[in-house]
Amino acid sequence: MKKTSLIKILCVIALFLGIHRCGSYKTVAPYIVLVKENTSFLNQTLTIGQPLVVEGQRGSQYYGYLYANGEKKEGYISSRNVISYIFDESFEKEITSFPDSYKQPLRFLHALYPEWSYVPLNTSLDFNNTASIFQSKSLIDTDESEMIASPDIIEGQTWCRVSLNASRYFLDPRNGLDAYHALMFEKLTYNPSETLQEGKRMLEGTEMSGIEPQSKKDWAELYRHSAEVNNISMSLLITRAIQEQSGGGLGLRGGHARNNPQGPLFYNIYNIGANTSDQDGIDFAASRNWDTREKAILYGSKYLSDNYITKGQDSLYLQKFDVHNNNPGHHYYMSNIRAPYSEAKNMLKGYISNNMDHVKRILEIPIYNNMPAYNPYPIATDIKYAGTIMKNPDCEYQIADTYKNLTRNVDYITIDHDSYTHIIGLNNYYGSFDIEK
Template sequence: MKKISIIKIVCVIALLLGIHRCTSYKKLAPHIFLVKENTSFLNQTLTIGQPLVVEGKRGSQYYGYIYVNGEKKEGYISSRNVIAYVFDESFEKEITSFPDSYKQPLRFLHTLYPEWSYVPLSTSLDFNDTASIFQSKSLIDTDDESMIASPDIIEGQTWCRVSLNASRYFLDPRSGLNAYHALMFEKLTYNPSETLQEGKRMLEGTEMSGIEPQSKKDWAELYRHSAEVNNISMSLLITRAIQEQSGGGLGLRGGHARNNPQGPLFYNIYNIGANTSDQDGIDFAAVRNWDTREKSILYGSKYLADNYITKGQDSLYLQKFDVHNNNPGHHYYMSNIRAPYSEAKNMLRGYISNNIDHAKRILEIPIYSNMPVSNPYPISSDIKYSGTIIKEPYNTYQIADTYKNLTENVDYISIDYPTYRHIVGLNNYYGSCDIPK
């Protein structure tokens, strides 16, 4: 009896400690899984949408790998945190008009969010010419020499002119074709399904949570009303305000007009017209007599709707990169080249927290002429791999032509179908979904 009791105790302790030896390991055919929510993997965070190769399972844990700066990283991840990538033949009709290099990221997005739909915005613009235009008109808050054209400070204490490679990377729509950033392409007219309660949750933890002290109205109500009367997305207004006023910016605190430093305070929640400094934004507000935060939100929303949304710049991407009318660099909202990316992340967080990320959404994605095969992130040591698993960031191939000379499950994953093999690249490769057997 004592022997049996001891054995039972040992097994219970093993279970409590999470020892996997009692659960058999099952080898699986290598397959792509996508991260459903930010999760830890080998002491680093994988963001939503990150693909990894799974080749085994033990209990509720998948065993898989990714490449980080050329090094293979292997480990376990909970099955609750990933979803299997499934190739949807019917979806191919929707993305026929996109170049091949757009298609695999779109397929990943479709697996995560099958409710979203995608339309191409064809431009007649040369990609490199357009990147040069925005390089001369964009700033970035870093001193990394790979990201800046020179160390000269243009604005504030950290904002420098972007490098040409950085301009190419952020302009390239494929850089944003992952779950974390794809909402930069969402069309942003008014969405009646967005509720007041959702607005409140998006503002939680910010300086705009609760009651706005001047109007005595709820901050969320100010944004919800402004969205409705101006036919503009409430999520856009809230994320734009958070982006521009995090840390209590001058547009939120209020400031005096440059020509009347003792005069009344003016507010510019969205920092409209703040081309080189917050003070420019205050002067913009002063001319329009935005002497309350409520006016700033309401009339600032109208300004955004009238000057951007109804003019064809109805996405975060197009408000930075005004390529909708083939005359770029003349009507862009912000100089911060990373703004569409950070605002898209804020918008996704808001959607997820309000359980509306699976609502129907239309994403309009620009296409340029003479696009390079890829535009890698300028800082090669940084992990910027949310759309693909990269082994060698600067080696790019088209799988349709070269996959036979590559190593399966190292360079690409092959998923068998009755008459063809679907190829998924692991190293920034892209290629055909229809490789005849």
């Protein structure tokens, strides 16, 4: 066999095995790119906003790396799937009031969606105390031991009480400051720019696509009208309905009240009042005579607006974690602790499919007292770009009251500007520092 043929075969085998050194690439000074659409990298799915460090280029392919659970992963990614991260000095004025540990994720979000703006919500609540409150009031549909307080089933066949570490993770706003989840902080009053056609596209492929059989009206028309008259986001209503009724929930099919099993059907599209079961939601609907889906959508929207949106709980996050006042855990919409995360993903999907992601939006992000440096996901399975906070500008990081000197381009990279150097942490560190020259 010719030597050149053998080399080609070895390169193909190496590429199949995930080894990426066979092809040469032009080395460049390391810089950060952000994934602009879900894509694959070394057999892992990278979601929108995931940062990678690029250190080389070969044609339309970038050679770069990221850290997954503390392990460096290197490989190629198409330049079409990423955008370069550019530090925007003018944006710094907008995020001055946020703690340092919030700022780098916000900078990445700003690079992806410069039309979005961010305001802090200072809760004055102690983070750990608040996490304990919601740990006692939240459920999760898993049997993973790290995620649950005990294997006892609280609701249905899979819902258990969350563990304290899981409560800390989902409560921590910094864990939602990526493009895939950040819409959980969007303020959700009525947006007149959301059109009927956009609502129809959001409902495509669901059980609520086309004509609603009772009213003979388009499902999207019902949501659009309800949003307008009740001063609430149409996207929220549609996303909430999809979240609650995917798979044909009882609130969509209709159910009988407990005290009248032979009586009329009632509907609860948003599962309002379904604290422990779908039946609770049906009883709630029966008490308000929601005997058609149109009523459930219209008056359910009014209930959400009157009891949440206009009372300060005007984001997906605040509807789960009622930290807008000093009495958390007493007025939350859902017991599912992951609901804001999954609903935010559905909302982003709807925005992208309708070209609505690049419009002006306001995101209000809570801040707590005594926040830990980092609240990791209890199960080390997800790619994370987070860790302990940068302590000072000569690249020491504080780790559990000790210090570690970091190595450039391994633990952090720098971006030079005329008057300062912008430092960004890598390898399970987060935060950044600007050093004046």
